[in-house]
Amino acid sequence: KAGVTQTPRYLIKTRGQQVTLSCSPISGHRSVSWYQQTPGQGLQFLFEYFSETQRNKGNFPGRFSGRQFSNSRSEMNVSTLELGDSALYLCASSLDSSSTEAFFGQGTRLTVV
Amino acid sequence: GNSVTQMEGPVTLSEEAFLTINCTYTATGYPSLFWYVQYPGEGLQLLLKATKADDKGSNKGFEATYRKETTSFHLEKGSVQVSDSAVYFCALSPQGGSEKLVFGKGTKLTVNP
Numbered sequence: 001k002a003g004v005t006q007t008p009r010y011l012i013k014t015r016g017q018q019v020t021l022s023c024s025p026i027s028g029h030r031s032v033s034w035y036q037q038t039p040g041q042g043l044q045f046l047f048e049y050f051s052e053t054q055r056n057k058g059n060f061p062g063r064f065s066g067r068q069f070s071n072s073r074s075e076m077n078v079s080t081l082e083l084g085d086s087a088l089y090l091c092a093s094s095l096d097s098s099s100t101e102a103f104f105g106q107g108t109r110l111t112v113v
Numbered sequence: 114g115n116s117v118t119q120m121e122g123p124v125t126l127s128e129e130a131f132l133t134i135n136c137t138y139t140a141t142g143y144p145s146l147f148w149y150v151q152y153p154g155e156g157l158q159l160l161l162k163a164t165k166a167d168d169k170g171s172n173k174g175f176e177a178t179y180r181k182e183t184t185s186f187h188l189e190k191g192s193v194q195v196s197d198s199a200v201y202f203c204a205l206s207p208q209g210g211s212e213k214l215v216f217g218k219g220t221k222l223t224v225n226p
Contacts (some may be wrong), residue, residue: 105156
């Protein structure tokens with residue numbers, strides 16, 4: 001059974017640009033959640049999607065958005081990039097929105113210069 | 114709100130030493146509790162979990178017991194190996210609430226031969 005796949009693994013963007021990250025969950029999993037990992041703030045919850053609907057959202061500005069497709073694949077978008085958005089972005093998949101067990105991808109390392 | 118506090122380390126041990134990483138939490142209701150491990154350049158892997166008070170999670174020689182009375186979930190291993198070197202995260206999944214997972218800051222463990 002394939003795990004959670006995140007693409008791309010690495011990205012370098014310039015301040016002010018926008019970026020889209022992709023996550024394919026484990027087959028059969030319908031919930032996808034996103035996290036930002038930085039040395040200073042640690043792991044912080046961004047949002048969760050289930051059945052193409054955003055279920056929950058963390059304390060991040062509106063520049064951070066996401067969506068989920070009918071095949072459960074999810075994308076997150078960050079607009080007007082800032083230097084502080086440099087981080088490892090992790091995606092996790094769960095069977096459904098009530099499932100407490102989450103399986104993580106390897107992450108996308110975003111560097112904003 | 115929900116929060117997790119864990120000893121930040123870094124922790125350096127010799128092979129075959131005993132390991133304890135302390136974790137305490139604040140949450141309403143009865144959260145599920147987890148330990149995740151992150152190896153260099155990788156995403157997070159679920160190490161063990163406990164879903165109710167007095168449950169003991171265990172995997173690969175690691176153990177943690179859900180202590181409701183002390184709101185703790187300390188990670189222990191009787192004899193660590195060099196291959197256990199990684200960053201360990203304590204996390205909770207709130208009962209209800211707006212976040213899928215709430216993480217501690219992580220504890221970096223280095224095991225020397």
